[in-house]
Amino acid sequence: METLLTTNNVWMMICTGLVFIMHLGFGFLEIGLTRQKNTINILFKNIFILTVGLLLYCLVGFNLMYPGEFNGFLGFAGIGLQSPITAEGLDLSYNEGYTYWTDFLFQGMFAATAATIVSGAVAERIKIVPFMIFTVIYVGLVYPIAGSWKWGGGFLDKMGFYDFAGSTLVHSVGGWAAIIAIALLGARIGKFKEDGKPGAIPGHNIPLAMGGVLILWLGWFGFNGGSVLSADPALTSLVLVTTCLAAAAGGVASFLVSTALYKKYDLTMFLNGILGGLVGITAGADLMNPTDAILIGLIAGAIIVFGVALIDKLKLDDPVGAVAVHLICGIWGTLAVGIFGSKAGFTQFFVQLEGAAVYAAFCCSTAFIILYTLKKTVGIRVSKEEELEGLDNFEHGMEAYPEMSTTSTEVKSSLMMNS
Template identity: 75%
Template sequence: MELLTTNNVWMMVCTALVFFMHLGFSLLEVGLTRQKNAINILFKNVFIICAGLLTYAILGFNLMYPGSFLAGVIPDYFFDLFGLSAPVADGSLDLAYNEGYTYWTDFLFQGMFAATAATIVSGAVAERIKLGSFMLFSVIYITIVYPIVGSWKWGGGFLDGLGFYDFAGSTLVHSVGGWGALIAIYLLGARLGKFGKDGQSHAIPGHNIPLATAGVFILWLGWFGFNGGSVLSADPSLTSITLVTTCLAAAAGGISAFLVSTIAYKNYDLTMFLNGILGGLVGITAGADLMSPFDAVLIGLVAGGVIVFGVSLIDKLKLDDPVGAVAVHLACGIWGTLAVGIFGSMAGFDQFLTQLAGVGIIGAFCCISAFVILSIIKATMGLRMEEKEETEGLDAHEHGMDAYAEFGTVHER
């Protein structure tokens, strides 16, 4: 009983840290975008955590991990359609998993992960998407797409049977959000002024880089819960090495992105430095429990380079991602997942092929799902704000508020 209590308390602390990450995402997105859209960014992030927890309780958790929330409520054939196990009433929802943590702690911890996937999309589509359209997409994506993908591995599905490994979600969380973000920015188009008539990319600076920096430090702290909690116990050895590899990969990712971007662009770009840290964190997440400290540094160093070249590639493809979400969460999520087959205790050619297959299957499912959902929304509600509304700012037109009211309205700036 004492072991259960210790493990359960650790899992609840990690749940709180992952919850805290949503503040980090909010500050990062606000800081890297323009002042006239700050309220809109914050509104989306508040909505995601609230709606995400409710929809995950109603349906998502039982799609991902068969339990008794929905036993007898939804016909079994619905679950069979996606190769899932139907919920089974077990007589006690407050059970403990191998003396690790209770059912309810499991639900809350996993619910925080679900909301994270939609938050990734929020930053990529910032400054031009209709709020109502984004909210509808987020609800559908969190409720159906994310849990189905998660069930294939974490719910004991077919990818788990194949030997696919993703410790804390480089693919199952970050790439799921990243694929959705990629399809969304493709269908939305770039912000006004992002690409000139000459086809060249023009930087649209964020309005508050100190906020963005604070957001990254909060996210780094939150990753102690994201990866540390994925140990699913308070085991001293496993939690310690997981946190060490997580931190070393983050530091190496930041240094690598800073150096590569300095060589490529001849300036010290703080935003690249910040995204490099996040890229290192995303990259180590798939195998944080398998890697040595040296492996973690190598994974982070590669992730930092992936960030710089990923951001450049997005620009070359004439796609507009204001916060670099696709490079951070998709590109580095793929790299981290494949790295499980290259570094650490599971390294091997067969494992690499298994990781590659998992990335491909999940990528195809997420892209098709996101494209269908967003295309229907685009054809019915519309995805993008009108040109006048985008020019004047979403805060004024969708919220009637200003993030910094004491400095005057958006129309005066």
């Protein structure tokens, strides 16, 4: 038993490291798709989410999400982590697959991911302090309570709702908060023209964004692979195959559909299509065969293109496509469990639909209450002057690329003198 526990536990710790690396991928993706003048601000938010998120999950989140026996809606096992160490050593009765400590750390990485999704959607115009307050409440309370309803053995779990690794519990939970946030914030200056048509605000480093997507794809080996909760060779192998195939199919579908519609080979759409495929397969990666995974990915990739267009049509400003990727494809992946794979059927589909609706109602209402309260008290949007100048200087007093900035200023000054 101890040999099996060690093998399973090592695999889970490796997967924890892979999910940790995803935060680097999110950071690269977000700064790559936004402007240079806001780079420090975005990286600061991502580091804050990871560090404070882990501490909050240790203090309250883990025991809210996994309270043990509870009424199915709200339970709490107490403040802080409860040590499973006995006088004889490690208590192996906790779980045959992994230790208590590994369980906490793996799940803690997921908790931080939900708020990171919001960070990208609100980039370039949200005040840093209100965002931090929102993160503390959403990661500390909202996410674990919502998670307990399925992964903690709550009422949705009893109902038969299925979400293997978080298409809804992580991605949609973050996505619903993101869409509420961008609706309350409003669009960036210059995003929409006087006639209402969206204008392009190019990211400053697309190669960095591509690197971020590939890091996220790598991290998904841990995100989905670790959700097997053991090193079972057959199931972990299948999960990694379905995850990869869905990602590849999502990228190809997004590239083809966007090219057909806009007559341009759009790399950013290609990249978001890969992420859409990953989000789409996450709810049922352990249930699907390779063909199912490809179909789920293909549909997710097409959804990305139309989802981005829908967000623009609604005059919502999402700089990184977070809503299309995490919310819309998260819903799709959740519903796909009832359409493809070993659980497919009308009953399961409607259970999945009901579960998605429950999370929509809870996350939208809580995110709105938190953000609207902040908007009416301390304000959530920076001033016009701060937005135009960039948040790095105003909120952090530093620049991500000071040498480039200095060179640019010197060139401008020189041109003005020569003219």
